[in-house]
Amino acid sequence: MATPMERYKKLFVGEALSEIHRYPLVSQELSSILKLGYRRFPKNVQALIFQDTLTAFRLLPDMQTSAAVSAAQLLLKSVEAVLPKQKRNLAIAELKHSKVAMKRHSKTREEEELDSPQLPEDVLRHIFSFLDVASLVSAAQVCRSWNLAAYDNNLWQKKYDLLFKDSSQSLTQKTDIDWRETFKNSYIAENLSKALRSTWGYCWYCDSIVWHNSLRCPKEQCRLKSGGKLVDHISTQQVVEYIMGGLQSNTYSSESESDEESVYGLWAYPKLAF
Structure with missing residues (x-):
């Protein structure tokens, strides 16, 4: 052991x-x-x-x-x-x-x-349009010029349209929309019911807390054994129990935390620093 x-x-x-x-x-x-x-x-x-x-x-x-x-x-x-x-x-x-x-x-x-010479803001916006959301958020924290480009409203509207196609049409008729804030609120609401963030979880097959991708263990042998089964969300308290002696099947309960606590739980879902 x-x-x-x-x-x-x-x-x-x-x-x-x-x-x-x-x-x-x-x-x-x-x-x-x-x-x-x-x-x-x-x-x-x-x-x-x-x-x-x-x-x-x-x-x-x-x-x-x-x-x-x-x-x-x-x-x-x-x-x-x-x-x-x-x-x-x-x-x-x-x-x-x-x-x-x-x-x-x-x-x-x-x-x-x-x-130092700076790239024009329109060039930065074009480059940033190819980034995923997490990378775009990180880019905004590099320097002032990158921050301005990464906060571009049209850039966030495109991100919103890409991820929330069903609701984007009703919003495009409106004016003065803060698309970054709209994306943030919709993203949080979406993840209250869908666990799609890359973060920590507990894999019963390798008995480890893993940094997973889409709630699946990154280890190929575990994915094969589990048939692609999702890893379990765990609270920080359960991390402590894991360190002390491992998690038992009755230790984990998906009903022990509310949906909101699960989304913002430290070892279950990291917050994006929008």
Whole structure:
């Protein structure tokens, strides 16, 4: 039987933190694991979680997004509530250093933007029209010029028409529509009943929490064994139980959370930072 340390390592928290588009979500997940399970874990797991927490704070200057800053602040609250004094002080000091570095990086990037030639906004809009929604959201956080191009109303109208064909015709007759906001609201409503986001889930065939695609385990052998069966949504509390000793068949209940909680559950559905 796998140890708590082995199970925690299977989550690949440290690796996921280095990916800009996953950093906010993983930091939030780490925050919840700290609050819900840190004191229950053996010391070797506590040490690894602490290292991942320091890593999260250390990587913050490389993220340069408001979502990343908010996630780091949430993680800080868990650090202050759970960690013993010495570790708490080390983590807080690490975050302070990162915030200073982040301000320096931000100033340097602003100066570079002013000195470097920028692509015309219409060219950026054309390039962005080929991006999927998640990539478009990420592109909006790169710099001011990209942000302006990525917020283009016509661009979001095309995204809306593509995903919500049935309802787009009734809206096209209206004027002054904020298509980005309309897309966001429709996307959220759609996913209250359809689990189509790429995120974490529990696969019973490999006994692992996996980063799945369309709620299916990425491992080919599992897909073959399951016949393409969807992986289960799990709450952060269930992640803690998994680390401690694995999930039993009666641990998981799709009725334990409301639809809205499921959509916004940390390990079930990451929020898109619209």
